[in-house]
Amino acid sequence: MYIAVALALVLTMGLALIRALLGPSVYDRVLAVNMMGTKTVLLLSVITFAFGRPDFLDLALAYALINFIGVLAVLEFFRKRPELDPENNPDHNAEGAE
Amino acid sequence: MNAIFGIFLLTLMLITAIAVVRTRNLFVATTLMGIFSLLLAANFFLLDAADVALTEAAVGAGISTVLLLSALSLTAEQEKPGHRGRLLALAVVLVTTLALLHATLDSPRLGDIDAPVHQHVAPWYIENTPTAIDVPNIVTAVLASFRGYDTLGEVFVVFTAGIGVLFLLGHYPHKQAHKPHEGLRHYLIQRLVGRTVIPFILLFGFYVQFHGDFGPGGGFQAGALVAAGIILYALIEGTDRALNIIPKWLLNGMVAGGALLYGGVGIASMLMGGNFLDYSVLSSDPVAGQHLGILLIELGVGITVTGVLLSIFFAFASRKHF
Structure with a gap:
């Protein structure tokens, strides 16, 4: 049961990674990172129960708390450098991993 | 699986x-x-x-x-785009990779019961931790007491790295001429969520700090978590307000003070008749002495890590743009 859930979560992480690699806009990537973080929290929680070590749930808690900081840092970054924001600058196309 | x-x-x-x-x-x-x-x-x-x-x-x-x-x-x-030295870099990386791959062929398989570490190192720690130190998390016992010298070295590496970064970036103006950094405090959702989350991050940091003997965690993790909480505050309220709460002299004191506390525990155990970083002499009961020593040095680790991470963050954040 836990294994099936963990497999589904790992596959979702793979899909999120594909979106982060393909982009094309910055928002796709930021959302992909955010989703990756959420899935990591879930994966850790599932693994703790699959292994029968629920005391390691602390870690998932730490992730859930810390994830928020990265998103805020991205927001602050675009507030400071609005010229990099693709919405303000349509010519600017954040092309990435191709 | x-x-x-x-x-x-x-x-x-x-x-x-x-x-x-x-x-x-x-x-x-x-x-x-x-x-x-x-x-x-x-x-x-x-x-x-x-x-x-x-x-x-x-x-x-x-x-x-x-x-x-x-x-x-x-x-x-x-x-x-830089093209010079790329082939050289690739060659160095390839040679290193091949050398490492070759080395892994000789190393024992993961979890192999015949691996040297499972023959005499790990069993010794597992056997001796309950009697000598009596903490459930053997990682903490190894890190803080059995191999306290190594951890002291790590703390001084963090300390040195922090000083190095501050030498390069630390001379930011104290009273800025440009308009104060406002952070994200005008954004309602971010401010509300952030203000709700910060106390929990700090609480969790202290939990990890003082619960490290029993569960995963210790000074390094706690230091990073507390620093993350304060960085979150700086992102929301602006670096100027954050620097008002934790001024630069306090950060410098934390960077040096944590390492000093760690070393001081070692000196204290020498003065009380033991070896350097032998906490057993700190109290009349050796196990209680170990607990006290681990608590103090983990505190030292946490203070230094928080100080260094925050100093680096403020050194970046107080520059012109960010």
């Missing part, structure tokens, strides 16, 4: 790493590094290394993204 998950996550990590190298857009590289760090932590967790995974959670997912973005806001977004 474990191996399948491990291989899958490692493959995703490899893809991410190649993408980080290939992309010219530094912002994309930063976001991909965040994903890389999450995958790495999940891998550590699969290997049952909860303490390391917690460190990766606090440092990799939280603080390094913030530091990379604040460095990025001081520079250009696109990587400058």
Whole structure:
């Protein structure tokens, strides 16, 4: 049961990674990172129960708390450098991993 | 089953790493590094290394993204194309990779019962921790007491790294001429969520600090978590307000004071008749002395790590752009 859930979560992480690699806009990537973080929290929680070590749930808690900081840092970054924001600058196309 | 998950996550990590190298857009590289760090932590967790995974959670997912973005806001977004020395770099990396691959062929398989570490090192710690130190988390016992010298060295590495960064970036103006940094305090959702989350991050940091003997965690993780909480405050309320709460002299004191506390515990145990960092003499009961020593040196580690991480963050954040 836990294994099936963990497999589904790992596959979702793979899909999120594909979106982060393909982009094309910055928002796709930021959302992909955010989703990756959420899935990591879930994966850790599932693994703790699959292994029968629920005391390691602390870690998932730490992730859930810390994830928020990265998103805020991205927001602050675009507030400071609005010229990099693709919405303000349509010519600017954040092309990435191709 | 474990191996399948491990291989899958490692493959995703490899893809991410190649993408980080290939992309010219530094912002994309930063976001991909965040994903890389999450995958790495999940891998550590699969290997049952909860303490390391917690460190990766606090440092990799939280603080390094913030530091990379604040460095990025001081520079250009696109990587400058450079062609000189690429073949040389590739050759060096290839030779190192082949040497490491060759070396792994000789190393024992993961979890092999005949591996040297399971023959005499790990059994000794497992056997002696309950009688000598009596803490449930053997990692903490090894890190803080049995191998206290190594951890002292690590703390001084963090201390030295912090001083090095401050030498390069630390001379930021105290009273800024430009308009004060406002942070995200005018954004309602971010402010409300942030203000709700900060106390829990700090509480969790202190829990990890003082509960490290019993569960995953200790000074390094706690230091990173507390620093992450204060960085969150600085992002929301602006660095100027954050620097009012934790002024620079306090940060400098924390950077030096934590390392000093660690060394001081060692000197104190020498003065009380034991060896350097032998906590057994700190109290009349050796086990209680060990507990006291571990508590104090973990506190020292936590203070130094918090101080160094915050100093580096403020050194970046107080520059012109960020």
